[in-house]
Amino acid sequence: MSTFNVPNRSEVNETNQQIFDNLEKALGFVPNLYATYALSNNALKNYLDFANAPTSLKAKEKEVVNLAVSQVNECNYCLAAHTAIGKMNGFEEEQILELRSGSASFDSKLDALAKLAKNVAENRGKATSEVVENFFAAGWTKENLIDTIVLVGDKTISNYIHNTTDVPVDFPAAPALSGEPA
Structure with missing residues (x-):
């Protein structure tokens, strides 16, 4: 509580x-x-x-990062909020669940972005060279790389504030991933 x-x-x-x-x-x-x-x-x-600062990432791309990072950081508030925002940006429920797991089989460019965001968050900023190389091979730029890392930091701040304060979630709860407790 x-x-x-x-x-x-x-x-x-x-x-x-x-x-x-x-x-x-x-x-x-x-x-x-x-x-x-x-x-x-x-x-x-x-x-x-x-x-809300300018970024090279479009709104839908930002949601890819927000969902992957919030899952890594196990932030129920941000998962709920960004599930709703992800739907507003055109993602289907199944796609949102996949993005939370750090992949996007439905779009190779978004897949590289989700994998990078997850990898950066899991490894505390020490992304693996393979993930970074795949990010660039998918068509992302060095500017996109820096903006993605900045966004990982942005989302981590909110994740940590909620995980520490545990204030009530005022968005519909995000569904559990397969194998995750409900």
Whole structure:
């Protein structure tokens, strides 16, 4: 059980209140994980600036990375959120489950991206040369490599915040992978 209460608008500083208002307008609610970032006077703005910064990866490609990394880090919150976002970006349920496992048999370029993201996360940044070579062979660039590693870091931050605070998940639960406890 979480020892962290999700703060509401009146419990955060003025900067975070404005961000809450913007999230409410854009999403219709303030996700609990974002609200948890607001326990810090600066972390929510800093994280959103980082997460929303320009990148060479398209939205759908970012979800490949988010799903693979969140699975490696066993973050139920991010798996639930990115399963929903992955569906919004056109992935089918079966594809999302495969992406979480670090592969994409339905698209060779996304497969190389998923494998890289999983490998970087599992090996704490020490990607194997074979995985990196396959990434480039699939048509990705050095810019894509750096942006993927940055995104692994971005997602790891959120994974760690949820895994430490265990605030309630406010997205539909992600289905368990085969062989994973439900």
